[in-house]
Amino acid sequence: MTPEELRHAFRAGQVRPTAGLAPGAVQANLIAVPREWAFDMLLFAQRNPRACPVLDVSETPSTVLAPGADLRTDLPLYRVWRDGRLDRETPDVTADWADDLVTFLIGCSFTFEAGLLAAGIEVRHISAGRNVPMYVTARECRPAGRLHGNLVVSMRPVAADRVADAVRISGRYPAVHGAPVHVGDPAGLGVHDLGRPDFGDAVEVRPGEVPVFWACGVTPQAAIVASGVPFAVTHAPGHMLVTDAPDRDYET
Amino acid sequence: MTPEELRHAFRAGQVRPTAGLAPGAVQANLIAVPREWAFDMLLFAQRNPRACPVLDVSETPSTVLAPGADLRTDLPLYRVWRDGRLDRETPDVTADWADDLVTFLIGCSFTFEAGLLAAGIEVRHISAGRNVPMYVTARECRPAGRLHGNLVVSMRPVAADRVADAVRISGRYPAVHGAPVHVGDPAGLGVHDLGRPDFGDAVEVRPGEVPVFWACGVTPQAAIVASGVPFAVTHAPGHMLVTDAPDRDYET
Structure with missing residues (x-):
């Protein structure tokens, strides 16, 4: 399946880890925090680049790495966090999304x-x-x-x-x-x-x-817990965004 | 002269471009903007990494790249910007500095x-x-x-x-x-x-x-002008921060 077909399958409700899927296409960790926390998150990523290599930052639930994708539905499984605690896992965060969320897509091994x-x-x-x-x-x-x-x-x-x-x-x-x-x-x-x-x-x-x-790009989730971030949406570990970007774009 | 000796000479008032000085030590572009603009600046850098490779971000006029340095005095020449226009060049910006400035140090060719x-x-x-x-x-x-x-x-x-x-x-x-x-x-x-x-x-x-x-790391200065940023402090082009970090730390 192509990255787009996989995203459509996840949008339709399929839940599975994405390891090994769409070889050659970059997969990404997702973390979305309120605008009021976005500078701290971007700075945390900048200061910990091995764990948090930023591929894209978006102020809407979309990304240049996967045109047409809806970041609220097109990952197989999400986590919703409140006050540093895991609130729930869900395959669709449309109802949880807030307009002021800033989304970070972080490289994946x-x-x-x-x-x-x-x-x-x-x-x-x-x-x-x-x-x-x-x-x-x-x-x-x-x-x-x-x-x-x-x-x-x-x-x-x-x-x-x-x-x-x-x-x-x-x-x-x-x-x-x-x-x-x-x-x-x-x-x-x-x-x-x-x-x-x-x-x-x-x-x-x-x-x-x-x-x-x-x-590992799950590092920001540990920071959400340790820091008691009031609200965040992330992917569930291993259940990544499959982008259209080719791996070779990130090879030196 | 060592990087520290150069910084002290600049602090004492010497003004000259830093090309070729302290070979082997990383030099850095400086741009400081009010906290209220810091997320936009960090995001601009993240989205334009060739021009704006971020080496450090600091909420005080100091940096891990040059312990003991005062970022308000230790560069040979600064520019002070108001409303997107060059206000003046000066070798010391202590009087211009505001507590809410966030400083970005950006890699230099x-x-x-x-x-x-x-x-x-x-x-x-x-x-x-x-x-x-x-x-x-x-x-x-x-x-x-x-x-x-x-x-x-x-x-x-x-x-x-x-x-x-x-x-x-x-x-x-x-x-x-x-x-x-x-x-x-x-x-x-x-x-x-x-x-x-x-x-x-x-x-x-x-x-x-x-x-x-x-x-070139002067790219943010062009953005200050184009975007009408209300206040900023930068290095004068070619008049960089000479850090203690060795060039080899940034070699892949």
């Missing part, structure tokens, strides 16, 4: 997964048909105004002899998280049980494989 | 000039002891809120057989303007007389050389 696959590096959560595992680390982001929180990472197990290739390949995409922030040693990130991710699904780490961690 | 020189590519304005020539182009930036304006470029003449090298070398620094936006054909940018730059000094383009154009 799914972009470089196509490069990993092309190099013969297995992406475990795709072969297992699952959502990527994500963990809230003990590493604090650089704060911005009222926003603060810890770094969230995604994890992919990589065979020890392919770790260098995975670093090199993902490093070609600095605008969509780029190279890993941490390789091996989960405890060094404050991650004590890989089998219990904070978001997404656990995947097996086999003998001879190393857990490799990339900064 | 001087960073990749060290790389050009190291590769044996002459940088004409440095060898001529002049300020780099800058031109307001006919190319519109992507607007953001109330901010709009045209792209400003800097120009360096490069021997035809070194243009590819200049592209490759500057492309290693995407956070400080990166690769050229235009090579040759000034008219295609709406630049009709290279001998009359809008900012800085003209330099000679010799036979066998091609004018190469890079996006």
Whole structure:
């Protein structure tokens, strides 16, 4: 299915994680906050560019990255947040949308997964048909105004002899998280049980494989919680906006 | 002189362009706007990243890029803008500073000039002891809120057989303007007389050389004029903040 067909399917009510869908098309994290919080959010992204590479900022529920898309309906699943707490998950946030919301689209590590696959590096959560595992680390982001929180990472197990290739390949995409922030040693990130991710699904780490961690666009959701943001709409982790922009636009 | 010694000399009143000074240290464009305009400015930068690569945003006249620096005194020359018009140039803006100013430090093409020189590519304005020539182009930036304006470029003449090298070398620094936006054909940018730059000094383009154009951090000053921003403080073109950050931090 093309990105547009996928968006129409999600608009019609289909709910599923988007990992592995429409290979070659950029996927994006979504976070919408009231205008009154928009400067803090943009500054938080600017100060934490590995976790929050901004692809577009929009003052309407539309984006140049996916002409014709309605950002209130065209993702498979959303989260609505009130006072820093998850209020509900829903496939349609039209009723929740406020005119003063400013929407941030943030790069997603799914972009470089196509490069990993092309190099013969297995992406475990795709072969297992699952959502990527994500963990809230003990590493604090650089704060911005009222926003603060810890770094969230995604994890992919990589065979020890392919770790260098995975670093090199993902490093070609600095605008969509780029190279890993941490390789091996989960405890060094404050991650004590890989089998219990904070978001997404656990995947097996086999003998001879190393857990490799990339900064994750779910980081703003952890900041919403930590900072008690009064209202926000985000995608549900792993349920991304599938855009029309080609991955190669973000390759250096 | 070290970056800190240069800042102290500027604080003491010395006025001169900073091209070629403290090689290896990042130099930065400065623009400070009232808090009420800060989101528009940050969004303008995000939407025009080639021209406005943000290195730091600060709500006080200080920066993590140059600990101990006072951003109101430590640049050699400033411009004060009122209602979109240049009010005056001055080496000290302490008296003009307002508590609600938000300061943006934006990458400067001087960073990749060290790389050009190291590769044996002459940088004409440095060898001529002049300020780099800058031109307001006919190319519109992507607007953001109330901010709009045209792209400003800097120009360096490069021997035809070194243009590819200049592209490759500057492309290693995407956070400080990166690769050229235009090579040759000034008219295609709406630049009709290279001998009359809008900012800085003209330099000679010799036979066998091609004018190469890079996006320039003076672009926000053109936006201040075009948009009638009520108040702003900027550096004077070519008179940059010399930071303590090493150029290599911005190399990919």
